[in-house]
Amino acid sequence: MARTTTTARRTGGFPYLLVLPAVLLFAAFVVAPGGYALLLSFQRRKVNGGLLGGGTHTVFAGLANYRDVLGDADLWSGVLRMLALGAVTVPATVVFALLFAVLLDLERTRLKRITRLTIFLPYAVPGVIASLMWGFLYLPATSPIGGDRVDFFGQVAVYFSVGNVAVWGAVGFNMIVIYTALRALPAELFESARLDGASEWQIIRRIKVPMVLPAVVMCTLFTVLAALQVFNEPNTLKPLSNAVSSTWVPLMKIYDDAFGNSDIYSAAATSVVLTAAALAVSFVTARLIQSRVQQEAA
Amino acid sequence: MTATAGVSAPPRDRTTASPAAYRPRRIAILPTTALVLGALYCVVPTLWILVAATKSRTKLFSTDTYTPSLDLGIVHNIRDLSHYQGGIFWHWMLNSFFYAAVGGLLASLVSAATGYALAKYEFRGRGALFNTILAGVLLPQIVLAVPQYLLLSKVGLTDSLIGVLLPQLFNPYGIYLCKIYAQSAVPDSLLEAGRIDGAGEGRLFVSVGLRLMGPGLVTVFLLQFIAIWNNFLLPYVMLTSDDKFPLTVGLYSLLRHGAAEASLYSLVITGTLLSVLPVIALFLSLQRFWRIDLVTGALK
Numbered sequence: 001m002a003r004t005t006t007t008a009r010r011t012g013g014f015p016y017l018l019v020l021p022a023v024l025l026f027a028a029f030v031v032a033p034g035g036y037a038l039l040l041s042f043q044r045r046k047v048n049g050g051l052l053g054g055g056t057h058t059v060f061a062g063l064a065n066y067r068d069v070l071g072d073a074d075l076w077s078g079v080l081r082m083l084a085l086g087a088v089t090v091p092a093t094v095v096f097a098l099l100f101a102v103l104l105d106l107e108r109t110r111l112k113r114i115t116r117l118t119i120f121l122p123y124a125v126p127g128v129i130a131s132l133m134w135g136f137l138y139l140p141a142t143s144p145i146g147g148d149r150v151d152f153f154g155q156v157a158v159y160f161s162v163g164n165v166a167v168w169g170a171v172g173f174n175m176i177v178i179y180t181a182l183r184a185l186p187a188e189l190f191e192s193a194r195l196d197g198a199s200e201w202q203i204i205r206r207i208k209v210p211m212v213l214p215a216v217v218m219c220t221l222f223t224v225l226a227a228l229q230v231f232n233e234p235n236t237l238k239p240l241s242n243a244v245s246s247t248w249v250p251l252m253k254i255y256d257d258a259f260g261n262s263d264i265y266s267a268a269a270t271s272v273v274l275t276a277a278a279l280a281v282s283f284v285t286a287r288l289i290q291s292r293v294q295q296e297a298a
Numbered sequence: 299m300t301a302t303a304g305v306s307a308p309p310r311d312r313t314t315a316s317p318a319a320y321r322p323r324r325i326a327i328l329p330t331t332a333l334v335l336g337a338l339y340c341v342v343p344t345l346w347i348l349v350a351a352t353k354s355r356t357k358l359f360s361t362d363t364y365t366p367s368l369d370l371g372i373v374h375n376i377r378d379l380s381h382y383q384g385g386i387f388w389h390w391m392l393n394s395f396f397y398a399a400v401g402g403l404l405a406s407l408v409s410a411a412t413g414y415a416l417a418k419y420e421f422r423g424r425g426a427l428f429n430t431i432l433a434g435v436l437l438p439q440i441v442l443a444v445p446q447y448l449l450l451s452k453v454g455l456t457d458s459l460i461g462v463l464l465p466q467l468f469n470p471y472g473i474y475l476c477k478i479y480a481q482s483a484v485p486d487s488l489l490e491a492g493r494i495d496g497a498g499e500g501r502l503f504v505s506v507g508l509r510l511m512g513p514g515l516v517t518v519f520l521l522q523f524i525a526i527w528n529n530f531l532l533p534y535v536m537l538t539s540d541d542k543f544p545l546t547v548g549l550y551s552l553l554r555h556g557a558a559e560a561s562l563y564s565l566v567i568t569g570t571l572l573s574v575l576p577v578i579a580l581f582l583s584l585q586r587f588w589r590i591d592l593v594t595g596a597l598k
Contacts, residue, residue, distance in 0.1 A: 012499075014419070014499040014500065014503075015415040015418075015419035015421040015424075016421065018411040018412065018414060018415035018419075018503065019411070019412050019415045019416070019427060021408045021411060021412070021467075022408050022409075022411070022412040022431075022468060022473060023427070025408065025464070025467050025468035026430070026434070026468050028464070029442070029446060029464060029465040029467075029468055030434065030437070030442065030468065032449055033442055033445035033446045033448070033449045034442070034445060036445055036448060036449045036452075037444075037445035037448070040448065096336070099332070100332075100333060100336050103329040103330075103332055103333050104333065106326055106329050107326075108325055108326040108329075109325075109326050109329045109330050109333065110325050110326075110330045111330055111333065111334060112333070114337065115333040115334060115336065115337040117582070117585070118337035118340050118341050119333075119336050119337055119340050121340060121341070121344075121578060121581065122340050123524065124524055124527070124528075124577045124578065124580075124581045125528075125574055125577070126527060126528040126529075126530065126545070126546045126573075127528060127530065127546075128530045128546040128547075128549065128550050129545070129546065129549065129570055129573055129574060130343070132549060132553065132566060132567075132570045133343035133344065133346070133347050133570055133574075134343055136346075136347070136350060136563075136567060137343060137346060142350065142563075144346055144349075168339070168340065168343070171336075171340075172340065176588075221436075225436070225438060228438055229438045229439075229440040229441060231440065231530075231531055232530045232531070232546075235530075235550075236550060236553070239553050239554050239556070240553075251440065251441065251531070254441070254444050255444065255531075255535070258444050258447075258448070258535075259535070264448055267444055268444075268445065268448070271441055271442075271444055271445055274438070274441050275437070275438055275441050275442070278437075278438040278441065279433075279436060279437065279438070282436040282438075283436060286436065
């Protein structure tokens with residue numbers, strides 16, 4: 001893509017006018033809530049003594065909230081569960097998306113249109129609705145897939161059950177992204193390889209997959225980001241099973257602190273910690289992947 | 299595959315590939331089967347919900363799970379659901395479409411304006427703004443829902459349409475896509491020609507920029523429409539009055555009540571079915587407008 005430079009002649013304030021809505025929205029709904037959460041995380045409510053409950057007032061708490069949050073076993077087990085879930089969802093989503101994309105790209109595969117569309121469809125089903133559907137499939141009383149014999153909410157099984165809902169919703173979109181990248185590859189890339197007697201499998205492994213690695217990378221990054229913010233699936237399955245507690249993953253814990261215990265100060269501190277951790281993880285992932293891609297390309 | 303006659307691959311023990319010289323139109327059985335299995339996995343929950351929704355309350359937990367009920371259970375279920383709290387379910391459906399359509403439209407316009415400015419103008423702070431937006435793509439937006447609620451409750455905007463709509467209008471990924479698209483779809487020469495003809499910058503943006511960015515904007519709109527349609531946590535924390543709920547929050551609240559009275563389960567199942575159908579229909583009809591190559595083309 002040719003980079004074009006534009007002269008700033010006679011444009012005056014117009015570009016500022018164009019970016020103004022986005023800047024305002026960013027300030028109001030990203031910077032301000034973030035700043036406010038930061039402020040709250042250093043505060044605490046103090047009850048004025050007296051048995052008949054005097055009022056309460058807010059005091060500066062320093063790092064006390066952070067100390068409590070980071071020392072909270074509940075949060076750490078939530079983080080572990082989130083990681084366990086991510087260990088299921090991220091590889092499964094990316095591997096199946098890549099697999100289906102490669103299969104769709106094969107010359108002699110049939111039923112491409114219908115299968116492509118069907119696998120893409122769950123993307124338009126909200127996580128909550130998907131969890132409801134799968135939830136009733138898991139529920140012993142209504143399960144058509146042997147929920148009365150298999151405990152889908154068992155100690156280990158629950159991670160696969162919750163992860164399955166997330167994978168079900170995410171594979172299609174990622175498949176389309178990778179498939180589109182595959183279709184954009186010039187055919188002559190493979191022609192010469194075929195003439196040299198390369199098998200279809202070798203072409204996939206040596207040419208196609210390396211060429212679409214950037215698309216696979218982007219899918220991985222988005223899947224990781226989604227895994228860090230997991231909330232909808234476990235939260236929706238919670239009323240159907242005792243296996244999911246109200247603080248099952250970090251985001252559920254934040255919600256529970258803020259609205260269950262009315263402790264917005266802890267919720268704010270946890271939000272700050274989770275946001276920072278998620279940003280760090282996604283930056284590191286992006287970096288790692290970037291350097292890997294450059295190595296592959298070299 | 300063009301039959302590369304005369305060039306025979308070295309004999310290999312492969313399950314899928316056979317020398318194409320023999321039967322160039324052979325169907326690849328294994329890949330096709332794998333795709334069909336994948337498609338089945340994706341469609342099974344919907345099919346099952348369809349079957350479950352045909353069952354009346356009592357039958358849901360008693361009849362064999364595979365057999366649909368043929369005594370018009372689904373008609374009763376839809377009627378029960380429509381009567382539930384004075385037809386609130388259909389409110390939720392409308393709300394969902396309202397949030398997604400209006401939010402998607404406004405978010406696309408904001409993204410288009412910002413992306414166009416970043417691509418087509420040099421101005422102070424452009425680099426910083428673009429880097430901020432790139433970082434914004436990596437920002438876990440859902441985590442912000444609770445702080446956004448805390449802040450909006452300070453100014454009394456919670457439990458309002460605005461509280462659900464506004465936070466979803468800033469879409470860094472959409473801005474990024476619009477910038478990439480404007481760079482490739484809006485030629486500078488055309489803008490220059492317009493300037494020579496005396497067109498103002500505003501008019502150029504609307505009649506040249508937006509028009510040429512059209513196909514890309516449809517994709518940005520669809521991406522944001524689905525993101526808002528699928529969103530749960532933000533409306534869930536923002537809204538308390540159930541006539542403002544979108545479908546996701548409404549059905550979830552119905553499920554929560556269902557934990558207390560199992561008869562509501564069949565309403566939840568019917569509601570789930572009804573909420574999936576329109577979006578599938580919408581999806582199929584808008585299929586042609588997806589420009590996912592824009593998403594992948596954004597990769598360097």
